[in-house]
Amino acid sequence: MKVALFGIHKLLSDSLAVLEEQQILPRVVIFPPFKSQFHKICENICERNNIPFLRPESVKDPEFIRRLQNFAINRIIVAGYHQIFPAKLLILANMGALNCHGGLLPEERGPIPWKWAVYNNRSFSGITIHQMTDKVDQGKIYHKEKIILSEGETSESLFNKISLNISRCLPLFLKLTELSEFIEEDPKVKVGYNGQVPEELCQFDLLQNVLELDRRVRAFSPRPGVIFQMGGGKILVKKVKAISDSLHNGKWVFDAADGRIEINEYETV
Template identity: 35%
Template sequence: MRVVFMGTPDFSVPALEKIADKHEVVAVVTQQDRPKGRGHKMQFTPVKEKAVELNIPVYQPEKVKNPEFVQVLKELKPDVIVVIAFGQILSKEILDLPKYGCINVHASLLPEYRGAAPIQWAVIDGKKESGVTTMYMAEGLDTGDIIDKKIVELDKKETGGSLFDKLAITGGSLILETLEKLENNTALTTPQDDDKSTYAGKITKELGHIDFTKSAEEIERLIRGLNPWPSAFTYLDEKVLKIWDADVIDEEVAEEPGTIISTNKTLKVATADGYLDIKELQLQGKKIMDVVSFLNGYKINSTKLG
């Protein structure tokens, strides 16, 4: 099949590699290069890096629906357009262009978690399983008919980062199965039940500010869901304290939420329900360290985190 691949971040790369092994990827479309780092040096998107490595032509239109670029797509004559975390809305003209349509790979079991951040929210909400869905793209947000799904179970200590990696690999294998079905005319579709849909809104840095009036279980899931970005944090001695790993201690709490209970080996914090037993943390300006190393080198002056 002649494939035009649209994607931008790391999540899209495994699928691009898989498709390029089996099909003719005539073009990769990705977001424009952005300045990054202290030197503000222009940096390729992860998808562009992989496309260059594979000698696939790369296009980076400011807006994919501009008439000039739509004409480029028409001239490429794709059988199918595969879209994975591209970052732009496709016009109806583009959706109707390929023989087999535009196929999206979405990192959730639709209709659950439509939207921008399904991976992190699955962890934050305490889901036991997540997965990947392939679907025909429609004009609504993640509303198209479902073609295939693949379930992925979450580990007890699953983080947003580890689930991201799992689903990226799963998406790469699932899209190959979907493309084969399309080519063989064996793809069966299922309309989404809008009444069962949920929305996974964008993740912001402020979301990571820990509220100790919530339960230890909720906070522990937030810590895992926002690892590695943007991370869960609180304040200790007026400095930002990022928490990277913690356990839940299911005990009755006598202290006010946020109260620190510390020894030379443990750092527990009272919550509305249970204690948060911090295992790995990072004080502002310092490196990530285990709690014992931190306590050996830092004298805590505050009585509460906040």
């Protein structure tokens, strides 16, 4: 089977590392042209294994689709991507187009489900491998795995777990020729959707309670980033701690709506 593997950043580099180790290699790899330490790893893996790679500005570009068509692929697998795939691209895969979603479908639809899982204090999240259609985050579900959130989980630590789980199960779908078995959706599960983070949730606003500020920082920093404006400047808040000791003081201890909070890690922006 000839697989076109699309991906971005750590999701793609982790997946390629596992595929290289098992020598289950895609026919061609596609990732965006912007610089990233993870994209450099992807380049190195492709070059070591003589895997062609393409770096289009847009997956909708007719010239890119024409070039991909020349590889005579059977399947498309997407390990994270930042663009919506057009029907003209999906139909190249006569053995199916699959997306590796970093959340549990259908309840965790949207582009950044791991961030919302942390913000919403979910006890678990997970991964879903599903059929790609012209409707985002829909199509038949072929595989799901739950991931338990630890106490104090951040979106970065959860994303690392998601990346590990996706890379571990990906080889199966480069070998599995038939996609006849799929998971029937439970009608009791509520379909949800969360998009990008609204600007107001990226503010370190001391009018909010301590729990809310902690959730924002764990979920949305360092990207897109929770910003605290103080003294005419701005800092990116990266880690905080609730303070119960009334005698605990310091430059980075502040009064929130219902208690005190300390900024433990930050950077100037």
